[in-house]
Amino acid sequence: MPVALIVFAALIAFDQWLKLWSVANLQPYVLKPLIENVLSLTLVYNTGAAWGMLGGATIILAILRLVVGIGILIYLWKDKPRGLTFWSLVLIATGAVGNAIDGLRLGKVVDMFYSHQLSWVTQKIHQQDFPIFNIADICVVSGTILLIAASLFAKKPESKQKASEA
Structure with a gap:
């Protein structure tokens, strides 16, 4: 830890x-x-979540993010998962706390990365740019992808029936 x-x-x-x-x-x-x-880099302030969802709910979102981040850290400390699951949860907790700090300190989250390729895709689908994001967002998304990968590739325990047949 x-x-x-x-x-x-x-x-x-x-x-x-x-x-x-x-x-x-x-x-x-x-x-x-x-x-x-x-x-590209630019400056955007976000008072909600991705794509402006829950706009204006910064303090509520900040508190929820902080609770989630600390909750994950407590889980990691107590249950001690290993490998990919462990690191994916560290990333998710990091991102949650990073954006919570902004929400509590500034009343908004600071974003700065604009992806031209992701915006091209979302413009074709939704006629709007991909949300501008930050390091904390990258941590949450990367951690979530790793968590999904960890669950897909985790060894499944053998069923009790198979064990008793052996």
């Missing part, structure tokens, strides 16, 4: 530093290419 806490703290520190840097150096909705036609 000590390594996980170091990773957790380092990712939150990086997330918060990048948000502070973005507020100081970026202009709202002005794209600054990071990787040409792939990823």
Whole structure:
């Protein structure tokens, strides 16, 4: 668990530093290419969740995110899952707490990454850009994908009937 806490703290520190840097150096909705036609930086404040859902519910969302993040950390401390499940939950907790800090501190979440490819896809499907996101969001999404992968590839315990037949 000590390594996980170091990773957790380092990712939150990086997330918060990048948000502070973005507020100081970026202009709202002005794209600054990071990787040409792939990823740009911009400044957006979000008072809700992805695609503006629950807009204006920042404090409620921040409290829920904080409860989820701390709850996951408590679960990791007590139940000690291993491998991919463990690290996926560390990432999800990190992202939840990272965005909770913004919501509680600023009353909004700072986002800065604009993906040209993801926006191209969502424009074709929904006629709107993909949401602008941050490091905390990347942690939540990556952790969720890893958690799904962990559950798909986990060894299934043999059924009691198979064990008794042996």
